[in-house]
Amino acid sequence: MMEKNFIPVNCTSPVVDGMVTYKSPSNIALIKYWGKKENQVPANPSISFTLDSCATTTSLKYTKLDVPSEDFSFELFFGGKPKPDFKPKIQTFLTRVAPYLPFLKSYHFVIETSNSFPHSSGIASSASGMSALALCLMHIEKQLNPDMEVAFFNTKASFLARLGSGSASRSIKGPLMQWGQHQNTEGSSDFYAIEYPYKVHQVFEGFQDTILLVDKGQKQVSSTVGHNLMHNHPFAERRFEQAHDNLTELQKVLADGDLTNFVKIVESEALTLHAMMMSSLPYFMLMKPNTLQIINKIWEFRATSKLHICFTLDAGANVHVLYPASEKELILQFIKDELVAYCENQQYICDQIGDGAVAF
């Protein structure tokens, strides 16, 4: 589908006032999105596990205005309190999605949002937050166009979420979502994420993600700034090619359930992401000493236990520890005994792969 397919032709039903609530999860990328072109077009394809517990719940109250407003009319609450510092991000989002949702200026919106994970845990909430809001807006469009099919609803929700935050495009459904054009993936697109369309081995069912909160502080460098540093990066082109190749390799691994190669691809992607940050100009480093301690402990434990534990990283110091459900007992015990000590206030979150957003 092309961008123009998301511009509604006629919005007929007279929707006045209402309210909608969506809970949308976070996701963790296995092949990383790092680098983008204009209009939130990714420089390379990415694939992620949708999470289950880490989620944002957003309620959107909409009231029809007598006369459409000049600018977007909205109030924003986070955890029950007004949140003026989030407003510019929402304003930018609404500006980007307005061509695809022509009704936006005809309503006043009250957006109430809260996260299941602790505030300032260092877990990015843009994926869950933007996807939840995109779904709420799609609910209004669906009322205006009641014949809209579920597949289109989800695809457009992903398309809109992407305009808010690239990784948010991958939070609409689950358990595996792919975003970005890839020649070996039929139906893949730079404009929205799709449910991974090929066979996935049962070893990945209920895959675990224990998130170790190494540093709960504000990010030193926003993702947007980080992505932009891939322009003129000396290794950018090779990195983008590598992501395509890694995705092709990962497809085999997902089909065969080959956990040894899964570990190699996933850890290499995480370290490459951070290597890109360290080799950009200006350069920066988001890993902390405890991130490295944890990585080394995981490597030692994997070598001795022969279990299929591995790590991945987002744009931050926290470590996502990934492992199959069948090895949960032993690995969780290892995490508690050996890794939790490296977390800020011993905090960690047990999550697993999930099926995507839900309406309330």
Ligand code: DP6
């Ligand atoms: C490292 O989606 O946060 O988590 O599109 O600028 O909002 P924007 O970036 P964002 O970038 C996430 C990057 C990443 C890798 C990934 O999730 O693929």
